[in-house]
Amino acid sequence: MYHIIIEFVNLFCAGMLAGIEFVIHYGIHAPTMALDEEPQIVLRQGLVRRLRWLVPAFFVPTALSGIAVTILDGAMPGFFFRLAAMLAVITWIFVRVVGTVRINSATLEWNPTAPPKNWRGLIGKAERFHIVGTWAALLAFTFFLIAVALQLTGT
8 A cells, every 4th residue: 555655656746846847947938038137037036936945845755755666666567667767866856956956046146136247147057957857857757657557567
């Protein structure tokens, strides 16, 4: 019974994380870039304030439950997809730590009426990392989903 609950938590949280990443990158990014400087920075600051607690609320359970299902289901079909999913989760962590967390945190300190001169360059750098993180989250969810499908079909 606990195994099923862990699988559910894993798929739910990995799916939510992938959805959040997808919507932010492909839904919010372009319209945000079209805004003038001040409203764009205010919007970015608001997003960072919300997402700095929302993303970990799904990321941490994804990582922990991913480790658990990979260990618990080690001998079952889909093992290599679980490993691939965990590699994608590790990639997501690396990309976030190295490429976006520092810039997003700095964004909160910016004065919207007088941002740093290189603010667009910093945002551009963060966005290049963000696309990798988006696809890492999508792949993690996809691989966890394939692993469960293989397990259910016994192949």
